[in-house]
Amino acid sequence: MNPxxxxxxxxxxxxxxxxxxxxxxxxRAVFATDPINLDPEAARAAGYDDVVAPPTFAVVVQExxxxxxxxxxxxxxxxxxxxxxxxxxxxTRPIVAGDLLTATLSVPSVKxxxxxxxxxAETSITDASGAHVVTTISALVVRGEDD
Amino acid sequence: MPAAPAFxxxxxxxxxxxxxxxxxxxxxxxxxxxxxxFNPIHYRDxxxxxxGLPGVLAHGMLTMGFAVQPVVDWAGxxxxxxxxxxxxxxxxxxxxELGAVVSVVAKVGQLDAEARVARVDLTVKVGExxxxxxxxxxxxxx
Numbered sequence: 028m029n030p031x032x033x034x035x036x037x038x039x040x041x042x043x044x045x046x047x048x049x050x051x052x053x054x055r056a057v058f059a060t061d062p063i064n065l066d067p068e069a070a071r072a073a074g075y076d077d078v079v080a081p082p083t084f085a086v087v088v089q090e091x092x093x094x095x096x097x098x099x100x101x102x103x104x105x106x107x108x109x110x111x112x113x114x115x116x117x118x119t120r121p122i123v124a125g126d127l128l129t130a131t132l133s134v135p136s137v138k139x140x141x142x143x144x145x146x147x148a149e150t151s152i153t154d155a156s157g158a159h160v161v162t163t164i165s166a167l168v169v170r171g172e173d174d
Numbered sequence: 175m176p177a178a179p180a181f182x183x184x185x186x187x188x189x190x191x192x193x194x195x196x197x198x199x200x201x202x203x204x205x206x207x208x209x210x211x212f213n214p215i216h217y218r219d220x221x222x223x224x225x226g227l228p229g230v231l232a233h234g235m236l237t238m239g240f241a242v243q244p245v246v247d248w249a250g251x252x253x254x255x256x257x258x259x260x261x262x263x264x265x266x267x268x269x270x271e272l273g274a275v276v277s278v279v280a281k282v283g284q285l286d287a288e289a290r291v292a293r294v295d296l297t298v299k300v301g302e303x304x305x306x307x308x309x310x311x312x313x314x315x316x
Contacts, residue, residue, distance in 0.1 A: 049208075053209065056206070082255050113260065114259065
């Protein structure tokens with residue numbers, strides 16, 4: 028685990044187009060039953076352009092940036108030793124089908140505790156107009172070699 | 175947008191939602207497909223055992239994903255969820271035959287009268303064991 032990763036900013040990931048059926052599929056998978064998540068008419072009646080994604084859908088978009096982090100040649104992160112410690116989502120607005128989202132990763136901190144490293148990965152997700160939608164923060168615990 | 179719960183009617187300690195989620199292996203496969211997380215520890219017993227786990231585990235993000243739903247339903251609109259965080263404290267083992275049942279109790283933890291934001295704290299358990307720590311949802315009721 029390379030401590031110099033701390034403070035690194037990554038280039039934006041390829042834009043992610045949020046599909047209506049993907050939102051419905053994800054909604055069913057997390058037991059979301061509100062018609063706002065499933066029915067475009069119900070979503071429009073509630074003031075949205077299309078079906079609204081459940082709060083944790085942002086993880087699907089964040090996935091691209093975590094792939095960037097793991098692929099970083101000098102990161103030294105062995106994926107088989109990574110445990111997800113904490114997760115947070117901070118919203119400006121919910122994700123809606125039809126959004127074209129761009130995710131940008133930064134690594135605000137890398138800490139070492141005992142034999143473990145804790146990497147904080149922050150992904151800022153913006154829409155096609157550049158406006159902020161949601162920021163996801165993941166604490167990834169990289170277990171040491173001895174356990 | 176459906177009407178929001180009345181902020182002024184809330185008191186710290188109020189239980190605003192309770193739910194119980196029976197998980198099966200099918201739930202995990204469905205979440206794997208929906209999320210794109212195909213780590214085999216979430217559907218293969220042999221792989222889970224080979225890395226020292228007690229069995230196939232639910233994705234932490236699956237548990238995080240459904241645990242907030244009772245609060246979203248209470249809030250009336252997903253747009254009122256301003257912030258949601260959890261700590262993954264204990265894995266949820268999903269037995270191939272019996273599955274697992276995850277219970278969620280959502281209680282008002284703090285009220286910010288100025289911002290009109292309620293912090294709702296989730297207690298998420300399998301049996302008597304807590305599986306998510308510091309599970310907090312900030313709901314904007316302004």
